[in-house]
Amino acid sequence: MQIKQILLASRPQGLPDDHTFNTVKSSLREPQPGEVLVKPLYFSVDPYMRGRMNDAKSYIPPFQVGEPIESGGVGEVITSRDDQFKTGDLVMATGARPFLPWATAAIFPGTHLRKIDNSIPPTYYLGLLGVPGLTAYFGLVDIGKPKAGETVLVSGAAGAVGIIVGQIAKIMGCRAVGIAGGAEKVNLLTDTFHFDAAIDYKGNPNLDAAIAAVCPNGIDIYFDNVGGEISDAVMRHLNFFARVPLCGQIALYNVTEVPVGPRIQPLMVTRSVLMQGFTIGNYSTRFGEGVKQLSEWIKAGQIKYTETVIEGFDQLPAALLGLFSGKNSGKMVVKV
Amino acid sequence: MQIKQILLASRPQGLPDDHTFNTVKSSLREPQPGEVLVKPLYFSVDPYMRGRMNDAKSYIPPFQVGEPIESGGVGEVITSRDDQFKTGDLVMATGARPFLPWATAAIFPGTHLRKIDNSIPPTYYLGLLGVPGLTAYFGLVDIGKPKAGETVLVSGAAGAVGIIVGQIAKIMGCRAVGIAGGAEKVNLLTDTFHFDAAIDYKGNPNLDAAIAAVCPNGIDIYFDNVGGEISDAVMRHLNFFARVPLCGQIALYNVTEVPVGPRIQPLMVTRSVLMQGFTIGNYSTRFGEGVKQLSEWIKAGQIKYTETVIEGFDQLPAALLGLFSGKNSGKMVVKV
Numbered sequence: 200m201q202i203k204q205i206l207l208a209s210r211p212q213g214l215p216d217d218h219t220f221n222t223v224k225s226s227l228r229e230p231q232p233g234e235v236l237v238k239p240l241y242f243s244v245d246p247y248m249r250g251r252m253n254d255a256k257s258y259i260p261p262f263q264v265g266e267p268i269e270s271g272g273v274g275e276v277i278t279s280r281d282d283q284f285k286t287g288d289l290v291m292a293t294g295a296r297p298f299l300p301w302a303t304a305a306i307f308p309g310t311h312l313r314k315i316d317n318s319i320p321p322t323y324y325l326g327l328l329g330v331p332g333l334t335a336y337f338g339l340v341d342i343g344k345p346k347a348g349e350t351v352l353v354s355g356a357a358g359a360v361g362i363i364v365g366q367i368a369k370i371m372g373c374r375a376v377g378i379a380g381g382a383e384k385v386n387l388l389t390d391t392f393h394f395d396a397a398i399d400y401k402g403n404p405n406l407d408a409a410i411a412a413v414c415p416n417g418i419d420i421y422f423d424n425v426g427g428e429i430s431d432a433v434m435r436h437l438n439f440f441a442r443v444p445l446c447g448q449i450a451l452y453n454v455t456e457v458p459v460g461p462r463i464q465p466l467m468v469t470r471s472v473l474m475q476g477f478t479i480g481n482y483s484t485r486f487g488e489g490v491k492q493l494s495e496w497i498k499a500g501q502i503k504y505t506e507t508v509i510e511g512f513d514q515l516p517a518a519l520l521g522l523f524s525g526k527n528s529g530k531m532v533v534k535v
Numbered sequence: 536m537q538i539k540q541i542l543l544a545s546r547p548q549g550l551p552d553d554h555t556f557n558t559v560k561s562s563l564r565e566p567q568p569g570e571v572l573v574k575p576l577y578f579s580v581d582p583y584m585r586g587r588m589n590d591a592k593s594y595i596p597p598f599q600v601g602e603p604i605e606s607g608g609v610g611e612v613i614t615s616r617d618d619q620f621k622t623g624d625l626v627m628a629t630g631a632r633p634f635l636p637w638a639t640a641a642i643f644p645g646t647h648l649r650k651i652d653n654s655i656p657p658t659y660y661l662g663l664l665g666v667p668g669l670t671a672y673f674g675l676v677d678i679g680k681p682k683a684g685e686t687v688l689v690s691g692a693a694g695a696v697g698i699i700v701g702q703i704a705k706i707m708g709c710r711a712v713g714i715a716g717g718a719e720k721v722n723l724l725t726d727t728f729h730f731d732a733a734i735d736y737k738g739n740p741n742l743d744a745a746i747a748a749v750c751p752n753g754i755d756i757y758f759d760n761v762g763g764e765i766s767d768a769v770m771r772h773l774n775f776f777a778r779v780p781l782c783g784q785i786a787l788y789n790v791t792e793v794p795v796g797p798r799i800q801p802l803m804v805t806r807s808v809l810m811q812g813f814t815i816g817n818y819s820t821r822f823g824e825g826v827k828q829l830s831e832w833i834k835a836g837q838i839k840y841t842e843t844v845i846e847g848f849d850q851l852p853a854a855l856l857g858l859f860s861g862k863n864s865g866k867m868v869v870k871v
Contacts, residue, residue, distance in 0.1 A: 250805065255805075423800070426798065426800050426801065427798075430800070440817075445800050445803050445804050446804070447804065448798075448800050448801045448804055451798065451800075451801050457797050457798075458797070458798040458801070459795055459796065459797055459798065460795065460796075460798045461793045461794070461795055462762065462763075462784075462787065462793075462794040462795065462796045463799075464759070464762050464766070464781050464784050464787075464810075464812070465762065465784045465787050465794070466812075467781050467810065467811075467812030468781050468782070468783065468784055468812040468813070468814065469586065469591075469812070469814075470812065471811075471812050471813050471814060471817055472811075472812045473809070473810070473811045473812075474800075474803065474809070474810045474811075475803075475807075475808075475809045475810075476800070476802075476803030476804040476805070476806065476807050476808045476809075477804070477807050478804065478805075478807060481776075481807055
């Protein structure tokens with residue numbers, strides 16, 4: 200059969216652009232015994248993918264030039280030559296490389312796939328019960344160790360991880376404050392997701408004063424999704440024994456020189472601050488615990504969810520780039 | 536009786552100098568019932584004291600202009616009107632403010648003093664069994680969590696804390712590497728204290744390459760006593776899941792502007808690095824555990840000790856300043 204694939208054409212310097220991607224047509228062979236032909240239905244696009252475009256030592260191997268980009272995704276089985284799967288099953292990739300290639304169809308060994316439950320909207324597996332939900336859960340609970348009455352501030356608060364962090368903070372009895380870009384996102388956080396306060400960093404030239412105004416008792420947990428100048432402003436408001444789960448640094452992903460900023464170590468010493476960088480892979484042995492807890496909160500109506508769905512396989516590169524200009528509210532997915 | 540005191544004359548901008556201190560003579564009243572007259576024998580001078588010269592929110596209240604500087608010390612009882620103490624007892628201050636004022640004699644309520652054991656050299660209470668020893672112990676063991684076979688790198692390695700960190704690392708089966716300034720200190724670390732390797736940062740224009748050469752398997756624990764450019768060079772060699780106990784930032788204590796440097800958060804995310812600022816007061820409920828363990832290692836001959844003793848009450852300011860130019864090996868104390 201004829202398929203389309205989106206390859207990494209060249210490693211970007213700074214922000215990816217048209218030269219980064221290359222859409223090609225090719226033909227796909229028939230599945231062999233033990234293999235399964237899968238048609239992707241939804242792809243996830245995520246900030247960490249920018250890091251995989253560099254040829255750098257990191258926690259996931261880099262994309263290869265001339266090979267398809269890959270990301271989390273949900274697909275449908277078209278043809279199966281593995282007894283565990285039948286036509287129409289919804290599947291995701293599993294194991295050490297739990298990604299679907301950016302292709303209109305692909306062949307997998309059955310051992311690299313897992314079936315998902317049809318009764319839950321399939322995109323939930325890319326968001327609330329997937330990487331963003333588990334990232335929010337383990338980062339906040341395991342590193343942040345929230346105690347009732349504490350103030351939790353999250354940056355990138357209207358993103359896929361941020362909206363879940365704020366809601367878990369509320370469930371745990373904390374004051375939840377978000378920082379996001381634009382009045383629309385800020386309203387979403389307070390009105391729909393019941394954050395106690397939200398700050399529009401684009402509309403506040405004095406972010407420092409804006410933080411002080413809504414965090415009168417300082418900040419006990421700073422869940423950092425963005426880095427850069429927003430984090431510089433937040434750090435000054437950390438309380439003694441504050442915890443900083445470092446989840447992402449999206450403000451810095453497209454920077455080509457080593458970024459420079461105020462040194463944070465002196466403040467960390469005088470206020471006994473803990474900072475912990477993490478990636479969700481660190482918690483792979485505990486995913487079951489996270490999915491169980493998140494599912495219970497969803498069923499109890501304690502966690503709401505939102506996503507931005509872009510339509511069309513050809514829109515994958517644009518959707519990924521949209522993350523870096525803040526085009527999404529909640530999880531960004533592409534419906535193929 | 537007539538005494539001399541050394542007061543904080545003015546808050547320094549940058550490095551303290553002659554204008555920072557003021558030596559005055561005054562007369563001391565007689566001790567009242569419940570009070571004890573103490574003559575200091577040894578004062579400790581420590582890097583953290585620079586922070587107390589600023590009028591800033593920190594973990595210990597700042598020194599007050601026009602009041603005596605104070606620091607850890609061991610004194611001898613001259614006159615006691617508290618039954619718990621008699622003339623000749625060796626004492627230290629205790630409680631929330633465990634310091635002696637920089638004075639040739641001072642009066643304390645008996646409740647603010649504790650007796651120390653005469654069978655141990657008194658300066659050990661200012662070093663190995665005092666703040667530096669406990670700082671090394673809790674920072675390395677509680678935050679660093681060393682595992683046999685790991686590489687521990689300590690900056691400021693020839694200082695009071697550093698020499699103990701390296702020796703505890705060795706006891707725990709780790710490779711101990713130190714960074715210090717000058718050939719003499721480097722030789723001390725490898726020859727006397729049995730570090731596996733030591734780097735002279737003054738003699739190595741390319742610190743990055745020097746670290747790579749002696750840490751072929753990267754760094755698992757970076758015990759940071761100094762901050763600044765030395766730490767910048769170290770960070771690049773951290774392994775996945777490295778731990779960074781942040782103990783001091785002596786390179787930055789006398790900086791008047793907000794210090795700027797490479798942002799460390801992106802590396803902390805991709806390598807899942809933990810950084811924890813701490814001060815020894817965080818462990819006040821566990822001091823007994825630390826003293827017990829350190830005493831056992833001393834008795835077993837597993838920890839050696841060195842100190843730099845400066846003689847003369849009037850030398851206290853110069854001894855304190857000497858810390859910032861690296862004049863000490865091991866603990867710096869002043870014999871009055």
